[in-house]
Amino acid sequence: MAQGQGWTNWAGRVTCTPQAVASPADERALAAAIRAATGPVRVAGSGHSFTPIVATDGLLLDLKHLSGLIAADPLRQTARLGAGTKIHQIGRALFDMGLNLKNQGDIDRQAIAGALATATHGTGAQLPCLAAELASFRLVTAEGEVLDCSPTQNADVFAGGRVALGLLGVLSEVTLKVDPAYRLKEQTFVAPIAEVLRDLATYRLHHRHFEFFWFPWSDMAAVKILEPTEDPAPEPMTPEQMRARGELMTGDQQAFQAGCEIARFVPQVTPILHRLFTQGATGRTKVRWAHEIFPSPRTVRFNEMEYALPWERGAECLSEIVTGLRARKIWTSFPIEFRFVRQDDLWLSPFYERDAVTLSVHQYYKQDETALFTFCEEVFRRYDGRPHWGKLHTLKAKDLANLYPRFEDFRALRRRLDPKGRFMTPYLAGLMGENGHV
Ligand SMILES: Cc1cc2nc3c(=O)[nH]c(=O)nc-3n(C[C@H](O)[C@H](O)[C@H](O)COP(=O)(O)OP(=O)(O)OC[C@H]3O[C@@H](n4cnc5c(N)ncnc54)[C@H](O)[C@@H]3O)c2cc1C
Structure with a gap:
């Protein structure tokens, strides 16, 4: 165990200095480290x-030592992974077994257990969040006990623990349901936002993956659609190429960062930049294996807020946000991202028993996000929005209890598994309503 050094999150906004940092060699060492902490x-x-x-x-x-593909079963369509495996490490390893993850987010930098x-x-309107694809997991508890959790073993921990913010213990292994390897055709195009919003129900019905980005000062949206295809795809990248690709500062990203820097000092140029950025997204078609086509490099840093709303109200909420930003001259260089997610039964999932639209707003990391996020959050909350646990929001336990029907069940499970609060911090106590927080 090493003396702790400073730790910073990707956006640079969160820092901490832990007393100690440990990289256990295996599950047994992980349990010992937790017991000794x-x-x-x-x-x-x-x-x-x-x-x-x-x-x-x-x-x-x-x-980092509990990482990698442990086993894959092409017949059962499952993959067993070390919890620390980065998503970009999964793609090629699974592909070589004839398999792919069922869906992925915008980037592949996260550790699978973190995601x-x-x-x-x-x-994807028919595709739930990643945690809904868990078949089982191994959890190391506060006492250093290892629990196998699945629909048939420790079923209550499985039910409540698939989205758990690291509050029930540490995942050492996860088994995910996966698909036979598949290719996707990506189409991107720019369309008037009024038409995109008008046709949302059709897009939702007819495409496996549909999303769009709306730079709020433009009247056009950049649409991205992914559809399964049998068309040929290039030979997939090596694991090393996949790792490097996500850190690459592309020409597009360089131009975007330059725009962010200008707008930071002269925000009045934002409307012009938004029209330029939108045009830059125009017309592209390509075919790739699934794990290569989902992620894009995101090298321009930002802070983000995202809420999941009932899908039927997504367009109305988005329109209200953009109208409000324009009227108040609240500036951001970034687009608002609009996605569909299928409902699930995970106690702390923002998609619990609700088909959703997610709306994500971003602020360049060198700029204060307060005005943007305060305004957007007030609107999101009026639409019964549920916050993404990894993205900025100001909600506390009493707000969350109203939004998540199984919130009290999760709190009870957490108290049972971690009665001494070994995994609790002041921030998490605020979310959970523990240690005097409500
Ligand atoms: C550029 C960028 C793009 C993003 N794109 C998307 C997107 O497309 N879709 C989306 O939904 N989100 C997206 N996010 C948010 C991101 O996916 C989540 O915040 C995710 O949790 C980050 O994963 P991580 O591995 O960095 O975890 P961390 O942020 O390091 O940790 C997240 C949580 O997981 C816990 N944890 C980690 N490992 C374990 C373990 N083994 N056992 C128990 N708990 C554990 C941590 O303690 C913490 O509570 C994006 C974020 C960024 C910065």
Whole structure:
């Protein structure tokens, strides 16, 4: 166990100095480290959450040695992974077994357990968040006990623990349901936002993956559709190429960053930039294996807020947000991202028993996000929005209890598994209504 050094999240907004940092060699060492810890125990995935959900002044765990594809079963269509496996490490390894993840988000930098813990999702009206594809997991508890959890073993822990913010214990292994390897054809195009919003129900019905980006000062939206195809795809990249690709500062990203820097000092240029950025997204078609086509490099840093809303109200909410931003001259260089996610039965999932639209707003990391996020959050809440656990929001336990029907069940499960609050920090106590917080 090493003396702790400073830790910072991807966006640079959250920092902490843990007493100790440990990278256990295996599950047994992980259990021993948890048992021996004196302060709050947290695991860092890739630090891609915007909230202080990882931060601790106690023990910070890094699961880099509990990573990689352990086994894949093409017949049962399952993949067993070390919890610390980065998503970009999964694609090629699974592909070589004739398999692909069922869906992915915008990037592949996260650790799989980190992505599962916050209900990370991609887009697709028939596709749930990643955690809904869990077949089983192994959980190391506060006492260092290892629980096998599935619909038939420790079923209550499985039910409540698939999205758990690292509050029930540390996942050491996860088994995901996967699909036979598949190719997707990507089509991107620019269309008037009024037409995109008018045709949403059709897009939702007819495409496996549909999303769009609306730069709020443009009247056009950049649409992205992915459809399964039998068309040929290039030979997939090596694992090393996949790792490197996500960190690449492309020409597009360089131009975008330059725009963010100009708009930071002269925000009045934002409407012009928004029209330029939207035009830059125009007309592209390509075919790739699934794991290569989902992620894009995101090298221009930002802070983000995202809420999941009942899908039928997504367009109305988005329109209200954009009208409000324009009227108030609240500036951001970034687009608002609109995605579909299918409902699930995960207690802390923003998609619990509700087909959803997610709306994500971003602010360049060098700019204050307060005005943007305060305004948007007030609107999201009027639409019964549920916040993404990894993205910025101001909700506390009493708000969350009204939004998540199984919130009290989760709290009871957490108290049973971790009565001494070994995984609890002040930030998480605020979310859970513990230690004097409501
Ligand atoms: C550029 C960017 C793009 C993004 N795109 C998307 C997107 O498309 N869709 C989406 O939904 N979200 C997206 N996110 C949000 C991101 O997916 C989530 O915040 C995710 O949780 C980050 O994963 P991580 O591995 O970095 O985890 P961290 O942020 O490091 O940790 C998240 C939580 O997981 C816990 N955790 C980690 N490992 C374990 C473990 N082994 N056992 C128990 N708990 C554990 C941590 O303690 C913490 O509570 C994006 C974020 C960024 C910065």
